[in-house]
Amino acid sequence: MALVMPNAVLSIANLRVSFPRMEAVRGVSLALNRGEVHCVVGESGCGKSISALSVMNLLPRGAVRSADHIRFHEHDLLGMSERQMARLRGDKIAMIFQEPMTSLNPAYTVGSQMAEVFERHRRTTRRQALDRAAELLARVGITAPGMRLAQYPHQLSGGLRQRMMIAMALMCDPELLIADEPTTALDVTVQAQILRLLHKLQQEMGLALLLITHDFGIVARMAQRVSVMYAGEVVESGPVEQIFKAPTHPYTRGLLDCIPVPGVTKAGEPLGSIPGVVPRIAPGFLGCGFRDRCTLATAECAETMRLRDAGADHFYRCRLPPNWKQGTAP
Amino acid sequence: MLSFILRRLWLAALVCLTVLVVSFTLTHLSGDLAASIAGPNATAADIAIITKNYGLDRPLVVQFLDWASHAAEGDLGRSYLFHAPVSGLIRDRLPVTLTLGLTGLTIALLIALPLGILAAVREGSAIDRGIMLVALLGQAMPGFWLGLVLIVVFGLDLQWLPISGIDTWQGYIMPGFVLAFSAIPALMRLTRSGMIEALCADYIRTARAKGLSRSMIILKHALRNAAMPVVSITAVQLGFMLGGSVVTESVFALPGLGYLAWESITKNDFPVVQAVVLFLAIIYIVVTLLADMLNALLDPRLRA
Amino acid sequence: MKAAHDTYAPSKRWRLPTFGHFATLLGAVIVATAFLVAVFAPYLTPHDPFAQDLNLRLIPPIWMEGSQATHLLGTDQIGRDYLSRLIYGTRISVLIGVLTVVTSGIIGITLGILGGFYGGRIDAVVMFVITCRLSIPLILVALTVVALVGSSLTVVILTLGLLLWERFAVVARTTTMQVRNLDYIAAAQAAGASRAHILLREVLPNIANHLVVVATLEMALAILLEAALSFLGLGVPQPLPSWGLMIAEAKEYMFFSPWVIVAPGVALFILVLGINLLGDGLRDMLRADLRQWRS
DSSP, X not given: OOOOOTTOSEEEEEXXXXXXXXXXXXXXXXXXXXXXXXXXXXXXXXXXXXXXXXXXXXXXXXXXXXXXXEEETTEEGGGOOHHHHHXXXXXXEEXXXXXXXXXXXXXXXXXXXXXXHXXXXXXXXXXXXXXXXXXXXXXXXXXXXXXXXXXXXXXXXXXXXXXXXXXXXXXTOOSXXXXXXXXXTSOXXXXXXXXXXXXXXXXXXXXXXEEEESOHHHHHHHOSEEEEEETTEEEEEEEHHHHHHSOOSHHHHHHHHTSOOTTTSOTTOOOOXXXXXXXXXXXXXXXXXXXXTOTTOOGGGXXXXXXXXXXXXXXXXSSSOTTOXXXXXX | OHHHHHHHHHHHHHHHHHHHHHHHHHHHHSSOHHHHHHOTTOOHHHHHHHHHHTTTTSOHHHHHHHHHHHHHTTOOOBOTTTXXXXXXXXXXXXXXXXXXXXXXXXXXXXXXXXXXXXXXXXXXXXXXXXHHHHHXXXXXXXXXXXXXXXXXXXXXXXXXXXXXXXXXXXXXXXXXXXXHHHHHHHHHHHHHHHHHHHHTSHHHHHHHHTTOOHHIIIIIIIHHHHHHHHHHHHHHHHHHHHHHHHHHHHHHTOOSHHHHHHHXXXXXXXXXXXXXXXXXXXHHHHXXXXXXXXXXXXXXXXXX | OHHHHHHHOGGGGGSOHHHXXXXXXXXXXXXXXXXXXXXXHHHHOSSOTTXXXXXXXXXXXXXXXXXXXXXXXXXXXXXXXXXHHHHHHXXXXXXXXXXXXXXXXXXXXXXXXXXXXXXXXXXXXXXXXXXXXXXXXXXXXXXXXXXXXXOOHHHHHHHHHHHTTHHHHHHHHHHHHHHHTSHHHHHHHHTTOOHHHIIIIIIHHHHHXXXXXXXXXXXXXXXXXXXXXXXXXXXXXXXXXXXXXXXXXXXXXXXXXXXXXXXXXXXXXXXXXHHHHHHHHHHHHHOSOOOOOOX
């Protein structure tokens, strides 16, 4: 892939994750600079979460991961032992998850769960760790942090829990934050607050943020770069403005047609939808995963599809030329 | 928390009373108690005397109230067989059974918990299958038979352990092990399934994402959540063990409650039997009550 | 992430199915063999299991010194053929297992379905009864009843049947709660079906799978308990060849001829193991996680 970024915080090249009966991720490459927000967007089951978990090496059992490299700064995560990985996790690389309800241990207090990360990586006393936890709770906008520290997860609302998850992830000042659909399980109003918070913290701390989402609205608000995933592949990738301005892959266009864009979508105009569902990719599958749902598919689409350069740091994986027009496509 | 305890106490008292009524009714209605006490060679006159002496001709309710009111004052009646107060007999024998039960429980937990955790952590591996096979074999092993085999092997052939009695503490080893064996399969399976469930939970992934060590994840985060059903089942198993001490104690001739009960049953000494049933029921109720409270401590959600 | 887990998590399903299948098959073979042996016992026994011969006491089994070819497993302390007694013992164990499960099944399932279906007060009562039953020391009460009523096969079966229903009740209750709110039950109610019809024709068939698993567990337990009762002399009366009773009788001689306790013990072990293997296999086939409740 042409995305060579020598100073990248995270760089993934040709990541593949397979399960005994399916290929979840098929050659994903992406890179992320310091202070950058990179969104991976796609429908559920497209492999975006699995890609994110691959970085942390937290894949579910039965998953086999391989890649040319998964690099965090100059360290190759692929070759790291579980012990070395554990030292990075929660310290330099942190992750937050979709379900704040189930992602916290019901048996321990907020304070205990936050403090243990700090104790683990910074070798501090419980007292110091709790002070740090209180500081971060305040930072994520939780009032009366002292009281919250003594509470159990079930005593908090979903929004509070997700704030707490974010605070917990930031305990050790990570350089890279991976957020896997951090707002999907929350109410719409809370979603907006959490996004604003993430955005603010990302800016303040200069975090590299890998944000997994299915929502192009979030992409528009947060990201500098976006990678669109479908059936285990990145089908299109580029700077956000570029993708919104000139989406090239039929799938990206389909996705963007599904959401109203202020100033572009005209009132009364029907929103699009893509018929069909994401296929399950069996081992040995070749070609474009989208071809069964694509109205423009030809025999060519069943062959291995190379990544094409559309210029301006914008890449896509389709037989069609850049700037193809609906209706005129060959 | 307080209302929870009060509610459970009220329920426990009710259960206790019911068990009492049932066991009393059972001993007085199934068969002719007087004839049983009198023995096979008794004449009709003997039986009549016994009926009169023990007040067995009174209505059942009166007999029950009489017994219960005395029992409430600590008077559990007199043993026909030992010619002594039942409460004294129980006081003498209870420590043996409790020691045995706790020995059995300790052995069971020491074996079942680590193996159950190990099986869960290595789910699907040869180790897991091996451990589950042991559970399966253990479940099929008749306890009394295991006891006899142990006596022959360790008591007779190898002469490592005493074959009966509790003159030394070694006397508790074999019976404790036999008793433990009855509880190990259930404890092990439940520990395993609870741990497997906990290890699949989202919060375990969070713990791993925090970079915690493997032992922290397994022993702090997973085990704490898997512990609750295990605590409940441990209480139930302890109850079963004490109940099962009838068999174990008679195999190893240990002078505990179970042996006392068995002797009394075979000799038709029913006041003793009734008191032992009552005691075992109370112990069971108390132990499960303690387990519920322990669970409330373990799970903050139950405290609310 | 949730979706991803749903899609990928069932990895354990494909791991080594052969072991489980083999175990289940083995269990089925053991159980089927036991049933056949029980039914055809008179045609299989080389000797009369009750015939004593005081000249042929405690003959060791065929692989030991001093054995006789006509008594494959030797003879007991009063010269009865051990193999024949063992074969007839299968009858007793199987009979106990089946009839106890039928009795306790009827009690437990009725209670469980009523509690689970109606909920509220009825359920509270059912739960209370279950708690009481669990508080009663099982073996002790069974021993007492048998002692009072007099030992016979019928008494043992009835006693165990009346005591071993609580797991049926618990499982029937939870599973009934799960199916109660399903559409077809509502549909049947809307169609004006009677309560009895709904419980017997709609609820029961839908929880039957789970109950079959419980039945195997209870059958194993009943067989072990009968053996324990008989061992303590308050189960099946002499001279019936109950395996537990055989062990009890052999106990006096085990110091000199240890093999006498081996045969009935092993028989008991194999039969119970077979039933448990079959039950585990059925449970795995069910897959819906029947909560391991005092398994």
